[in-house]
Amino acid sequence: MHNKQTSESSGTIIPIAILSLASFLLWSIFARDFTPDFITNAGELTRYLFVKGIFVVAFIVLLARTGTLAAAGFNRPIRPHSILWGAPFIGLGFMIFGPALQTGLEMSAANMMGWIVAVILIGISEEGLFRGIVYRALAGTNLWLKAAITSVAFGSVHLLGLWTDLDPAIVLAQSAFAASVGLVLFNVRLSAGSVWTAIFLHALFDATAIIPSGGIGEMLADPAVLVPQMLVMTAVFLLWGGVSLFFLSRKQNLTPALAV
Numbered sequence: 570m571h572n573k574q575t576s577e578s579s580g581t582i583i584p585i586a587i588l589s590l591a592s593f594l595l596w597s598i599f600a601r602d603f604t605p606d607f608i609t610n611a612g613e614l615t616r617y618l619f620v621k622g623i624f625v626v627a628f629i630v631l632l633a634r635t636g637t638l639a640a641a642g643f644n645r646p647i648r649p650h651s652i653l654w655g656a657p658f659i660g661l662g663f664m665i666f667g668p669a670l671q672t673g674l675e676m677s678a679a680n681m682m683g684w685i686v687a688v689i690l691i692g693i694s695e696e697g698l699f700r701g702i703v704y705r706a707l708a709g710t711n712l713w714l715k716a717a718i719t720s721v722a723f724g725s726v727h728l729l730g731l732w733t734d735l736d737p738a739i740v741l742a743q744s745a746f747a748a749s750v751g752l753v754l755f756n757v758r759l760s761a762g763s764v765w766t767a768i769f770l771h772a773l774f775d776a777t778a779i780i781p782s783g784g785i786g787e788m789l790a791d792p793a794v795l796v797p798q799m800l801v802m803t804a805v806f807l808l809w810g811g812v813s814l815f816f817l818s819r820k821q822n823l824t825p826a827l828a829v
Contacts, residue, residue, distance in 0.1 A: 585637050586706035589628060589698055590722075596624050597729055613784050614683045621690035628694060632702065641701035642764040651761035654817075655753055655770040657809050661802065662777035676780055684779055685772075692772035699723045699751060700758040700767050712818050716755045716810075724748025736792040742799040743789070749803045750774075752810030759817055 600620045601609070608619045632638045639645065652659075676684070699719050707715045724747040730740035754767045761767065782788035789795065 581635065582637060582640055582702065582706045582708070585631065585635055586702045589631065589702050592627070593624065593694070593698055594726065594729075596620070597726065598732075613786055614680060614687065617687045617785070618683060618690070621687060621694055625690050625694050625697075628697060632697075637702065637705075640705045641697055642705070642758065642762070643697065643701065645763035647763060647765045648761045649766075651757050651766045652770065654756040654760050654813050655766070657753060657806055658770045658774045662774055676783055681780055684784075685776055688772040688775040688779065689768075691775055692768040695723070696754065696758075696764045696767045696771055700754055701764045704755070704758060712759075713814065716752055716814055719755055720748045720751035720810075723751035735789060738796050739789050739792045739799075742796045742803075746799040746803045746806070749806035749810060752814070753806050756810060756813045756817055759814075 600623075604616060604619060608615050629638070629643075632641055632643070699722060703722065704715070704719055707718060710718070724744045727744040727747045728740060730743065731737055733740075750771075754771065757767045757770060758764060779785055779788055
């Protein structure tokens with residue numbers, strides 16, 4: 570079984586993973602050049618819905634046409650207990666969103682629904698890529714190395730923010746935090762045997778951070794406050810992720826779905 574899965578990865582999954590990752594990077598860099606002016610002028614939310622929506626549709630079509638949706642973890646059973654490995658997302662989400670609910674949300678209902686759709690698209694694209702097809706392409710790799718590669722890769726793509734108007738300190742802190750988030754989501758993916766729980770947690774966390782702030786730009790507007798917060802969260806997520814991976818790697822009853 571293991572040799573068959575490794576062979577499958579080498580023959581089909583690896584080229585699809587490389588193509589998907591290259592497409593994600595190129596689209597992230599050049600999407601602005603292909604975005605109609607009326608969408609750009611409509612604001613941040615509309616732009617995110619357009620850019621993320623285009624990639625998700627193309628990505629899912631690619632996986633479906635190449636028969637790799639299942640290999641990427643999109644149609645395997647959901648294991649509800651896997652959400653426990655993502656506990657920091659839930660705890661941090663309550664810490665951010667709770668006070669915002671008490672003081673009241675300034676975002677309109679229409680914008681809130683728009684951002685909910687946007688974070689779902691972000692979750693599908695990033696989890697389907699890093700904890701989906703790239704994760705599967707590394708079948709047969711040492712578990713800790715596999716976790717490191719997928720997490721560092723996830724953090725590294727956030728460095729593209731260095732070519733935007735964002736403060737470089739925020740971009741670097743966000744990249745480090747994203748890598749730690751990737752480690753926690755790796756454990757969720759490992760436990761779940763699918764990407765669905767990771768998509769849910771990713772979208773939930775993004776929503777609880779973006780909606781109270783009023784948008785991504787507003788969320789990343791204050792480096793003096795945000796950078797220390799992200800560095801602390803990075804340490805917490807790395808600690809949780811490392812300990813969790815230790816226990817998961819020690820389990821002797823991993824199913825084949827968890828082991829690849």
